[in-house]
Amino acid sequence: MHAAAPAPQGPPPYQVVGKHAVMPETRHDEAARFNYLANMNQFLSAEFLPRVKRAYDKRALPRFQAEHGRAPVHRREVRELMSEEPAYQAWSAMRRATMEQRQQAGRSVVLRQLDHLNAVAKAVADDPGLKLDPNFQPPRYLTGVDHHCMPGGYLGELAPDDVSAPANYDVGIFATTGGALGRYSDGGGAAIAAWLKREHPDFKPKRILDLGCGLGHNTLPLAQAFPDAEVIALDAAAPMLRYGHARARSLGVTNVRFVQGSAEAVNEPDASFDLIVTCMFLHETSYTAIKRVFFETRRLLAPDGISLHIEQPQYQNMDVYEQFIRDWDAYNNNEPFWTTMHEMDLTELATDAGFDRTKIFETGVRAVVDAALFPQAAAAQKQEDYGRSAAWYVFGARV
């Protein structure tokens, strides 16, 4: 312990999480549970993960080198090696358990008040701002597994007009990210809006499309940044849209229409959008779907339009140990497309879809949050919670 080291700051208390009409109410102990989980996640990423790396450097790597006369050249070799390493086993078991506990904590909050939440969302559902398609067939990549251990996935419904999945997502995302996404868990969308205002101050999109919007966490900052724009928030899951619509209205955002549909075949005319974004969405799709999404993006963009995809960094040119750690969610957190997506050459994908190679760009953004409430997140946290932290890779193209 160095006396000079400043005391590490913990996550903000759950009480700062933003409220709105469909946000589940939390009692004292329910909030305390999220506080515990936020701190546990921070412990796992900031305190324990560096110990796992140390165990790799000091114990596992020398063992591998002694046996093979070289360092691992592929993350598969690192994974095989580390699967025997007690520090990694413990970290993984704790990370998985914490994920499951977070789901349990969120669901127990939601289920006791589900009738009320469903009624609140239903009361505003008869509105042009919400367009559901009862005949919509969800894609297999959304029904095959429950993404990131969320029982029932995005589509699960426990009752008619159900909003349990998004309510659980919304009430507990604070715990998963340690509050790093801000008061309304919208740091990603806010980061895109800030980036656009900074890099393209004259860009004034008239129509904006958010593909795979979920409950609209990251859609609203864009709608608020461009209040004169018409924003379409598209998703496959009716529960997410019902909740997202009620949440947006409660927060006073009226220029977003929540539409059920496929990001692979959007029911909109060619060249009808100036800005198309996806936020942590592509990794939830599939090999075939991502190609179609890129084709649709190109088809739908108007001249001078911009597309932006927010994800974790691609694996190309990344150290094999970091690839292995970042790949944890693919194997252990129900993210089946995670690995393939992060190995794909997005530039090739975009070029195949008709984008001009010279107008493709890559950059990075960090969550934009309220610095008064989230001083730690605002000060660009030093710890990297691989695959979870509020710092993203941006892949984009201009038409």
Add this chain to the structure above:
Amino acid sequence: MSDTIALANAKAKGKRPWFFDDREAERVFNVALALMQELSVARERIDTLERVLESKGLLSRAEIESFAPNEAQASARSQMHKELIGRCLRVLQQELEALEEAPGSAATPEELRQI
């Protein structure tokens, strides 16, 4: 209500990974992690109680920190600790008690079926 408890605990579709060499050890570890969470929650509630009571002038947290039990209070507390220890370590106690059982002193299910 029990349905709600089970529903909150529901498994996510997809294969669950296990990490320890010993599945039993990992099961117990998962129970311990859940208890760790619940202990943390209970402590946060105690902390809230103390702070609210202090803000209303009903107790002083300094008084709690410097509280010294008298003999009877100390004895009651000692009893409380012993009971908790006994309850939690019951399985170890019973395992040792089994060593003291004379061979054949307990009836086998076979024997009981024939009575």
